[in-house]
Amino acid sequence: MPSTDSKGAISESTTASPIIRTPPGSLLPPLTTSHLPYEIMTAIFEALIHLDPTGHDTVVTRIPFPSEPRDTTSPNLGWIRVTHVCKLWRHIALSYSYLWRYISFSLGEEWTAHMFARSKSAPISVNSVVSYSFCKLTPRARDLVILHIPHTSRLSLNGADTTTREIVNALNFPAPLLNRLEITFPSGAEYMQASTSDPLPPNFLGGDAPLLRHLALHYDANPWTSPILTNLVSLDLRSQDEVPTDTPPSLEEVLDALGRMKNLERLTLAHVLPLNKPIPLHITVTLPYLHSLNLQGGAAECDGLVQRLQFPDSARVTIVMGYAVGDTQADFMSFLPIAAAAMCLRREQDDPTPRPIMLLESNGYNAVALKVSRDHHSFQHLPDIDFKIFCWSFIGPQNAATPLARMACDTFILESLQELTISFGGPQLADVCAALWQSISRRAPRLWHVVTGGLLGVELCAALGTEPASFMPALSCLELTNTGFDVQRLDSRSGQTFDLNDALPRWLEARSITHIPLEILCLRGCRESIECAARLEEVVDLLDDGGSDE
Amino acid sequence: MPTIVSVDDSTVPGEGSSRLLLLVSSDNKHIVVEEDIMSRSRFISKQVEGFEATSQRHAILLPFSSFVLNKVIEYCSHYRGYYLLEDDPDAAPPGRSPVREWDQEFLDVDRNMLLRIIKAAHYLEIKSLVGSCARAIADMIRGKTTEEMREILGVENDFTPEEEHSPSSKCTG
Numbered sequence: 241m242p243s244t245d246s247k248g249a250i251s252e253s254t255t256a257s258p259i260i261r262t263p264p265g266s267l268l269p270p271l272t273t274s275h276l277p278y279e280i281m282t283a284i285f286e287a288l289i290h291l292d293p294t295g296h297d298t299v300v301t302r303i304p305f306p307s308e309p310r311d312t313t314s315p316n317l318g319w320i321r322v323t324h325v326c327k328l329w330r331h332i333a334l335s336y337s338y339l340w341r342y343i344s345f346s347l348g349e350e351w352t353a354h355m356f357a358r359s360k361s362a363p364i365s366v367n368s369v370v371s372y373s374f375c376k377l378t379p380r381a382r383d384l385v386i387l388h389i390p391h392t393s394r395l396s397l398n399g400a401d402t403t404t405r406e407i408v409n410a411l412n413f414p415a416p417l418l419n420r421l422e423i424t425f426p427s428g429a430e431y432m433q434a435s436t437s438d439p440l441p442p443n444f445l446g447g448d449a450p451l452l453r454h455l456a457l458h459y460d461a462n463p464w465t466s467p468i469l470t471n472l473v474s475l476d477l478r479s480q481d482e483v484p485t486d487t488p489p490s491l492e493e494v495l496d497a498l499g500r501m502k503n504l505e506r507l508t509l510a511h512v513l514p515l516n517k518p519i520p521l522h523i524t525v526t527l528p529y530l531h532s533l534n535l536q537g538g539a540a541e542c543d544g545l546v547q548r549l550q551f552p553d554s555a556r557v558t559i560v561m562g563y564a565v566g567d568t569q570a571d572f573m574s575f576l577p578i579a580a581a582a583m584c585l586r587r588e589q590d591d592p593t594p595r596p597i598m599l600l601e602s603n604g605y606n607a608v609a610l611k612v613s614r615d616h617h618s619f620q621h622l623p624d625i626d627f628k629i630f631c632w633s634f635i636g637p638q639n640a641a642t643p644l645a646r647m648a649c650d651t652f653i654l655e656s657l658q659e660l661t662i663s664f665g666g667p668q669l670a671d672v673c674a675a676l677w678q679s680i681s682r683r684a685p686r687l688w689h690v691v692t693g694g695l696l697g698v699e700l701c702a703a704l705g706t707e708p709a710s711f712m713p714a715l716s717c718l719e720l721t722n723t724g725f726d727v728q729r730l731d732s733r734s735g736q737t738f739d740l741n742d743a744l745p746r747w748l749e750a751r752s753i754t755h756i757p758l759e760i761l762c763l764r765g766c767r768e769s770i771e772c773a774a775r776l777e778e779v780v781d782l783l784d785d786g787g788s789d790e
Numbered sequence: 791m792p793t794i795v796s797v798d799d800s801t802v803p804g805e806g807s808s809r810l811l812l813l814v815s816s817d818n819k820h821i822v823v824e825e826d827i828m829s830r831s832r833f834i835s836k837q838v839e840g841f842e843a844t845s846q847r848h849a850i851l852l853p854f855s856s857f858v859l860n861k862v863i864e865y866c867s868h869y870r871g872y873y874l875l876e877d878d879p880d881a882a883p884p885g886r887s888p889v890r891e892w893d894q895e896f897l898d899v900d901r902n903m904l905l906r907i908i909k910a911a912h913y914l915e916i917k918s919l920v921g922s923c924a925r926a927i928a929d930m931i932r933g934k935t936t937e938e939m940r941e942i943l944g945v946e947n948d949f950t951p952e953e954e955h956s957p958s959s960k961c962t963g
Contacts, residue, residue: 287928
C-alpha cells in the first residue's frame with residue numbers, strides 16, 4: 241500500500257515559513273463552479289452519470305416532455321437535472337456529446353430522440369428493456385436505434401415485443417464501432433405476438449462488425465455460421481426456455497466458429513449445445529485464453545463438445561447436465577464417468593492444489609441436474625473429488641430430488657462427501673430418508689456441514705449426543721430447518737405431522753443428552769425456532785468451547 | 791501558462807540521487823519536493839523535461855496557494871511509486887472509477903477546498919486526482935433537486951424565468 245507518511249518527503253526552503261498546515265477552505269477566497277474549466281465540469285457530470293443515471297433501464301413509465309405538465313424534480317431524470325442549475329451548466333451539458341452516449345428509453349421517445357441527437361457522433365450505448373406489454377418501443381424509437389447503429393458501441397435489446405424483433409431483422413448493414421451486443425427475447429414472448437423461434441438473420445450486421453468482442457444472445461439464435469462470430473472475447477448463448485434448442489447446430493459448425501475466436505476468454509452455452517454426431521475425435525479447437533467455460537444441456541452434448549476443446553488447466557469449468565422435468569429415474573452414477581472424462585485433466589502426484597469440488601444439485605421440483613464445477617484444479621480419479629450434494633424439492637407426486645438423495649447413500653460418494661443438504665419431505669420419500677440416515681450414520685468421514693429438517697434432523701442431533709466421537713467426526717455445522725412455511729411438517733416416515741421445534745428439545749431431554757459436539761447449531765425457518773433455541777439451552781450444552789451459535 | 795523563473799542554486803537544497811524541485815505557490819511560499827513525488831503530474835514532468843534541455847535550475851511558479859499545493863503534494867506522496875490506472879493517458883475519462891478509501895478521507899474537506907483541489911489537479915494534469923475530486927463532487931449532488939445543487943455548490947440561478955420554464959430549452963428537464 242502507498243505510504244501513510246505522505247508528507248515525509250516534503251520540506252520547505254529556508255525562505256519559506258515553517259510548516260504550513262492546510263487550513264479549512266473557508267479561510268480561502270470562495271470558489272464556485274463558474275471558476276472551473278470546462279473539462280472539470282464535464283468530469284463532474286461524467287461521474288454523476290454513473291452515480292445518478294437517467295431513469296430506469298426498464299420501460300415502465302415515461303416523464304412528460306417539457307411542453308407537458310411535469311414535475312421538474314422527478315428523480316427519473318437523474319444527472320440531466322444539472323441542465324436546470326444555471327446557464328453555464330446547461331451549456332456545458334448540452335454541448336458535450338460524450339455525456340449523452342447512454343441512450344435511455346425510459347423517459348419517452350422525445351427524450352430518447354434528444355439523447356440521440358445530442359450524442360452527435362460519439363460512440364453510444366443503447367440499452368432497451370421492454371418488460372411489459374404497455375411498454376413497447378415506439379416505431380420512432382425503433383427507427384432511431386437503427387439509424388444510429390453506425391456509431392453504436394454497445395447495443396442491448398431485451399424485449400418480448402415485435403418492435404424489438406423488427407430492430408434485429410433490420411440490422412443488415414455494418415456496425416463499425418459495435419463492441420458489445422446483447423439480445424434477449426424473454427421466454428413467454430408469444431403473448432407479445434413476437435416470434436422467438438426465428439434465428440439470427442443470415443445477413444445480420446452485413447456480417448461486418450470488426451470491433452465486436454462481446455456477444456450475448458439469449459434466445460434460439462443459432463448464429464454459428466454468421467461471420468460476426470470472429471475474434472470474440474466472450475460468447476454467451478442461451479435458450480430462454482431451458483429446453484434443448486429445436487434447431488441445434490452441428491458440432492462442425494460450432495468448432496469452426498470457435499476456431500475463429502482464439503482470444504475467447506468466456507464461453508457460455510446453455511441449452512444450445514451442438515448435436516453430438518460422430519466426428520473424428522482429433523478435430524479439436526484450442527482456446528488458449530479461456531478462463532471460464534459454462535455448459536448446460538444433455539450429457540452427451542456436453543461431453544461431445546468438451547472433449548474437443550483444449551483450454552488451460554486454470555480455466556473455471558461448470559457443466560450442468562440436466563434431465564427432463566420430473567424424471568425420477570435419473571441415474572446420476574452413470575454421469576460421473578462422463579463428467580470425469582469430460583474434464584480431460586491430469587493430476588500430478590504431488591499437485592499441491594486443493595481438491596476439486598463436484599457439486600451435485602437437484603434443482604427443485606422441476607428438474608434434476610448434475611453440476612460439475614472446477615476451479616484451478618485437475619483430477620484423474622473420482623476419489624480425488626470432494627462432493628457437495630444439495631437436494632432441494634417440495635412435497636409432490638414426483639420428486640426430482642429423490643434419485644440424487646439415493647446417490648448420496650452410495651458408499652463411494654459418502655467417502656468424499658463434504659456438504660449435504662436435504663430439503664424435501666413427504667411420505668413418498670420415507671425410504672430414501674431412512675436409507676440416507678443409515679448411510680451417513682455408518683460412514684461419512686469428511687462430512688462437515690449438514691442442512692436438513694424433520695425427523696432426520698432430530699435423529700442426527702440426538703445421535704451426536706449419544707454416539708462415540710468417531711461418529712461423523714468432521715461434522716461441525718448442523719442446520720435444522722423447516723422445509724416449508726409452517727411449523728407442522730410431515731414426518732417422512734409415518735406421514736404424521738411433526739414439529740421439529742417441539743420434538744428436538746423433548747427428544748434430547750428424554751435421552752439425557754447434555755452435550756452436542758458441534759461448533760454451530762442453527763435453527764431456521766420460523767419464529768418458533770427462537771423458542772426452541774431457548775428451551776434447548778435449558779436442556780443441553782450445545783456447543784464446544786470457543787464455538788458460536790445462531 | 792506557468793511562469794518559470796531562474797533561481798539561485800542555494801534555494802534548491804541537495805544534489806543527491808533524488809532530484810529536488812522548487813515549487814512556488816501563488817502566496818509566494820517556496821516548497822521543495824522530490825521530483826519522484828510529483829512525477830504523477832504530467833505538467834510537472836513536462837516542465838522538468840524542459841529544464842534538462844536547458845541544463846538550468848528553475849523554480850516552478852504555480853497559480854494556487856500553498857494550502858492547496860500542500861494538499862496536492864500530500865496526495866502525490868501517498869501514491870508515490872504506485873501505478874494508478876486513471877493516470878494512464880489511454881484511460882477512460884476521469885470520474886468513472888470508484889473513489890479509493892484513502893481518497894475519500896483525503897477529500898473530506900469543505901466545498902471551497904474541494905473545488906480548489908480539483909482545479910489545481912486539473913492544472914497539474916493529475917487525472918487520478920481530478921477523477922476522485924469529480925466523483926466526490928458528484929456524490930455531493932447526486933439525487934438532489936436543482937435548487938439543492940445550487941445551494942451545495944454555491945451556484946447562482948442565472949436563468950430568466952422564460953429560460954427556466956420555457957419548453958424552448960429543448961428537453962433539458
